[in-house]
Amino acid sequence: MYKLFVKRIGLIGITNFLVAMNTIILIPILTKNFSAIDYGIWVQVITTFYLVTSVANLGFPYTLIRFVSAEKEKSKIQNTFYTMAVFILIFSLFISTLIFIFSNVIASLLFSGQVLIVKILSFLIFFGTLNSLLIDFFVARSKMKRYSILLLFQTYLMLSLVSFFAVCGYGIILATVGFLISQIIFFIVMTILVYQEIGFKIPEFSKIKEYINFSIPIIPNNVSTWIVESSDRYVIAIMLGTTFLAYYSPGYTIGMALLLFFTPISIILSSILPKYYENGQMEEVMMFINYSLKYFLLIAIPALFILSLLSKPILMILTTPEIALNGYLVTPFVALSAILFGIYGIIMNLIVLEKKTKIVGSIWTIAALISLLNIIFVPIFGILAAAGITLFSYSTAFLISIGYSKKFFRFYFDYTFIFKSIFASVIISILIVLINPIGFYSLLIMIPLLILIYLIIILLLKCVTNKEINFIKEIFKE
Template sequence: MSYQKFARDVGFIGAVQALTSLGAFFLLPIITKTLGTYDYGLWAQINITVSLISPLALMGLSMGFVRFLSSETEKKIIREAVYSILFFVTLSGLLASFLLYTFAEPLATFGFKDPEATYFIQAGSFLILLNVIESVSLFYFRVFRQIKKFSYLTLFETFGKLFFILILIKMGYGLLGVIVATLMVQSFIFLISLVDIISQIGFAIPRFTYIKEYLQFSLPLTPNALIRWVTESSDRYLVTYFLGLGSVGVYSAACSIGNLIQLFVSPLQLILLPELSKLFDENKIDQVRIYMSHSLRYFLLITIPAVFGLSALAKPLLGLLTTQDFLSGWMVIPIIALSGLLAGIFQIFVNIIFLVKKTKSTTYINIVAAASNVLLNLLLIPSIGIIGAALSTLISYFLMIVLCIRVSMKHFVFDFYFYDIAKSIFSSLAMYLFVSRFTISNIYELFGVAGMGALIYIFVMFIIGGFSKYELSIVKKFTPPRL
């Protein structure tokens, strides 16, 4: 797999992720303007609870799937591995869903501070099973580089949810309609994926031949899921405790916009780890360094202006996508966007730790970040509210990347392109000053100003030499010839 093909695949998934985010972009106003801050806060809490339990049920096996099967070509081994992992996580997912269903009432009373939420938690408990089995089935296409299939299924899931949630909300089912629509679409995606997998590798009753080896790699990663959840999502529970579900709704809506930054690392990470694993197993260490340095550079050249852009447009974005009740959370968006940039850097560097199979290091890093996050939340939320929750997340991610870079650099050293990053920051600042001058009152003006801001960034980068000759040659290649 050449770097050009790698770049094309990343670009393709990036375009798909952009469309996916557009779907989420339209879904946010549908839910917030229909449910209001309280019910939206309840939906956010159910999602956060499911996102805590699902990785525990998955037991890190999705990462074991990627690490061990990326360079595998023997169909018999692939078939045994796929069905062993799928069967294993189905049982664990069923158990986790059952436990959440059983303990829904005490969770609603003490965690959500609303006993009437029990019914919705029980309905949402089935999302855990679907999350884990769908995750493994989709990882198959990622591992074996069937990028288009993976992307089309992801798109179908996003817009399928958008379509069915809209229908059920219009029919008056409210929050229950959101949960049911999500369950329906995820079930359908899993069935499509499973049929395709069977058509490619056949079907066999698993004998769990390699499951012990996979679990030895994956189980040390399982605590990371819980610890990462503490860093990324536990603030919602603390906001609920100190400020109530309404404030969680405001905070979650702002976070959903700030987290758009994550879409820039998702396409890269989907392809990067399988490709790095293959190169590392073939002892092509210089190639690994090239992939790492280029991935970091391009991620930052795109993400830095995105953070500045979201910061400039934060208030009009939240105002247009939600209601006035949510507008108080606009200051959260720039902080969460910057946190997303730091999380992306962490996701790139942590690949080195996965390659050398020092997965316990990630556990220690995540423990430090999680502990600092909880302590900072306890200090800051009572005093400065949801802004304190956002700042706690930012500081925790900063600690994570400092520790991760220190550990990973013991194994690999590669070019950071500091000079290019400085040029990107300068160009992004020019774009920010331009965009922040506009008063935006509708969605068309929002897209127009965002487009002009992107052009300003590209123009300034071009003037100060922020793009390499190779990158400029690619642009020239796709520029129409003069008449």
């Protein structure tokens, strides 16, 4: 049972690493071929795409996982999937049409007057919303290998097309068209695969009320989460200009790379925990939660120190000196925010199992209200204010979720382990300061060396038990 859990985390972990590399690879390609203004517009396209799709999907992708993961009867799976698909199709078409109609206004406000890009974005949002449900179907059915392959296909198809148009000098508009083409191709492929899996059935809509009652609280949660994650970029673009957004975004991306270690855990937990919960196996549920917290922090804590101290030289390699010198201090704030979000994301599974999705929405509504402080402080203190408020928002969501969850469930933080991990991270941080690596080859040698030293210290401090070491060895043997 636990071996399968860890194997799946490894599979999704590798997948998400490769997916995240797409974002990292695009940074030098776009920043070195676009002006700072055009790169800022690209950031706005991506930010808006994920915002609107998270609303237009009505929270149904996550609802699908909750209601289908433990279901075995094909007709019920069909009815659930196609009920949600119809509602998403209608609503995403409505949202995309509105964006297309008001493209002039949106472009002048957020996209430096690029009306055509906003019109392309409207089509992007339509297909992207449908794709979010289609791909989560395979998560709901615990088909993690297929999910991983499809996610990589989607990611690197987009990377290839966008990179081609950017490197060939076709500009921001055709790069956005490349993004759209990748979404359309992915939609066609996914539709065929889902049809092969479950066929087609006209939905009865008999349980739509239950689905909506579960998903509706997720929508304000998605919106509030987006406000926390991305509203800073809108405020920066509107009040400081897209050039400052270009300074801010790469440092933010480097910091959020920490979520690489959280995403696979989150995906696996959301698909397997309902099965144990529905069978009353709460001891197993809590075992998964506690191990997930430990594995995440084991990697995330040293990554926080490494990324924070090496942000400047990394950005000097990936971007231009102008962007690196203006944006490297953003990374430490965002990296710590990512750790807090990762812990929250693991704990949140317990709240969702109890179907207490309303509290999730309330948590992120509070965090979103804090994020509105960007409107006051960004014009005064610049992009570092946005980074600081991001940390404040995530800290609030983390603290409230921990306090609420402890009313219903018993989980623990291994504070001894956390202290030892921080101690080992401080040691490697001292080495970074003393050596001060600069340049690609220095970092290429330094980062693996730091990881090795950290692991040695962790083993010497016995942060990982012999039982856990043997368990991991057995997994790799298989």
